[in-house]
Amino acid sequence: MAAQRAQPNAHPGTAEASRPEDQQTSGRRERTVGRALRRLSILALATAAAGLGHAAPATADAVYPIPDGDGFYSAPPDIENFQPGDVMRSRQVPAAGFPGATAWQLLYRSTNSTDAPIGAVTTLLLPPGGGMNRPVVSYQPAVNSLGLQCAPSHTIFNGTMREAPALNVMLARGWAIAVPDHLGPTSAYGAARLGGRLTLDGIRAVKRFGPADLGASPVGMAGYSGGGMATGFAAALAPEYAPELPIVGVAQGGVPMNIGKLALDVGLRRSPMFGLGFAAAMGLEREYPDELHMDRILNPEGFALRDQITNACTDEIIRAGANKDFSDVFYGAMEADETVIRIAHENSIEIYPGVPRAPIYEWHGANDVVSPQLVRDVLGRYCSQGARVQFDLIPDADHGSAIAPGSVNAFNYLSDRFAGIAPPSNC
Incomplete structure (x- = not known):
């Protein structure tokens, strides 16, 4: 089911950054990632890399599945x-x-x-x-x-x-x-x-x-x-x-x-399991629709992948996202904010302070x-x-x-x- 959305605003040089021959822009991206790694925990970085740390346009909405007919x-x-x-x-x-x-x-x-x-x-x-x-x-x-x-x-x-x-x-x-x-x-x-x-x-x-x-x-x-x-x-x-x-x-x-660290493992480089990380970002957006938005930084390939897997089960998600990485589906550099970090921590067992009694x-x-x-x-x-x-x-x-x-x-x-x-x- 295709989602209603506004087209994202392309950042200067974004289209060029995906080209291997543009070394200068690629270098800027690497330096940005390096600064982010020094500044943030690996968890926060991974979650932001999934597109959740950017301000959303006023019309942005989470994309929900087709309602159950029963x-x-x-x-x-x-x-x-x-x-x-x-x-x-x-x-x-x-x-x-x-x-x-x-x-x-x-x-x-x-x-x-x-x-x-x-x-x-x-x-x-x-x-x-x-x-x-x-x-x-x-x-x-x-x-x-x-x-x-x-x-x-x-x-x-x-x-x-x-x-x-x-x-x-x-x-x-x-x-x-x-x-x-x-x-x-x-x-x-x-x-x-x-x-x-x-x-x-x-x-x-x-x-x-x-x-x-x-x-x-x-x-x-x-x-x-x-x-x-x-x-x-x-x-x-x-x-x-x-x-x-x-x-x-x-x-x-x-x-x-730790869902953030796992997202980093399957997103910073091409991975056969990338689709699962992307789907997890969609799921978190559904659970926190007033706080997390992907529309702001999805590029056309990202919108297409989101539409393709909105109602998909595991195997289809894996096939659709196989061997992609963050740069294939998102515009912009990696950023993070306190809301993203908090939500990622809330959903990672490593960070949650509770200890089982059983x-x-x-x-x-x-x-x-x-x-x-x-x-x-x-x-x-x-x-x-x-x-x-x-x-x-x-x-x-x-x-x-x-x-x-x-x-x-x-x-x-x-x-x-x-x-x-x-x-x-x-x-």
């Missing part, structure tokens, strides 16, 4: 009368792909990044025999997408969720599984703190949902990559945001601990492009403040190949926590 997803007009985690609407749905399970979808009240009430959906799978206070795991899939049709509540039953086999493994253990749409009602990919809130409120919802009989259930959380980021943020937020939840264990893997199993590939060192740093901070952490660095594994071995360990870890076994720690 009225079940629409929040009721009296949403403010509900508390976070209250179930506002529910329905039983066919449990396609999950033999013997019972499936429900719950529309619950949550809170967005500016503290406004929003409606969100979680999908609840109950193994044969119902709930009966059995363990419940909130599983956050990797949803690196901008279209609402990519949300787990859709993909879990139409055969496109790649992590669906993991859900059957957990159901076979007798666990109830909650799968939240953790990008929220606008598919705000990149808004990691929102993902943490939606995860915690989704757990509240399934525990308050009478037909599931999970009110006294112990809770675990799990997720990998983008799902691990929502899981990790939920764990860090829980002591303050949802202290009443009985979270006995958290299993998270491949977690991007014990954590964290796994990561030793050769992962998502920095293992940042994971070590964050876990070190958790350990220094009393958290129980088991960190497993998978030898010779990259981001993809670390999934399988770590997942086996993750499910065993959660099983031990549900059994009341004392959590291990290699802090």
Whole structure:
């Protein structure tokens, strides 16, 4: 869906700067970047490089996805009368792909990044025999997408969720599984703190949902990559945001601990994953529409890429943005301001000061492009403040190949926590 927009104002020399032969302009750009690097944290630089640090024209608007045609997803007009985690609407749905399970979808009240009430959906799978206070795991899939049709509540039953086999493994253990749409009602990919809130409120919802009989259930959380980021943020937020939840264990893997630094890794040079960084900038703009704007510095190729992926799922986003960098889609030099820095910090686990109370199993590939060192740093901070952490660095594994071995360990870890076994720690 094409967005209405004003054409950006070209900066003098901008068109020339993209030409390899214009060494003088390129040199000016490099000196500008150098000054920015000295002046700002790497986090602030990366976020600004995604186009979020520039003043927006008065007519600028975030570009939102096509609304979901299913009225079940629409929040009721009296949403403010509900508390976070209250179930506002529910329905039983066919449990396609999950033999013997019972499936429900719950529309619950949550809170967005500016503290406004929003409606969100979680999908609840109950193994044969119902709930009966059995363990419940909130599983956050990797949803690196901008279209609402990519949300787990859709993909879990139409055969496109790649992590669906993991859900059957957990159901076979007798666990109830909650799968939240953790990008929220606008598919705000990149808004990691929102993902943490939606995860915690989704757990509240399934525990308050009478037909599931999970009110006294112990809770675990799990997720990998983008799902691990929502899981990790939920764990860090829980002591303050949802202290009443009985979270006995958290299993998270491949977690991007700092979205700004990751954006820098995939944006300053050509990368096959550039589209995901660009999509994350779009998602943050959706979540903070009054503060962040991309229109001001998008060049024609940037506008075209934005229009192309506004309603796209992961694979299409990756294909559309493959082997691009910041200079391909943005005008102007890298700049930053206090608002950008604040919002980037709010959505990076590395910066967020909260420390999980629940014990954590964290796994990561030793050769992962998502920095293992940042994971070590964050876990070190958790350990220094009393958290129980088991960190497993998978030898010779990259981001993809670390999934399988770590997942086996993750499910065993959660099983031990549900059994009341004392959590291990290699802090």
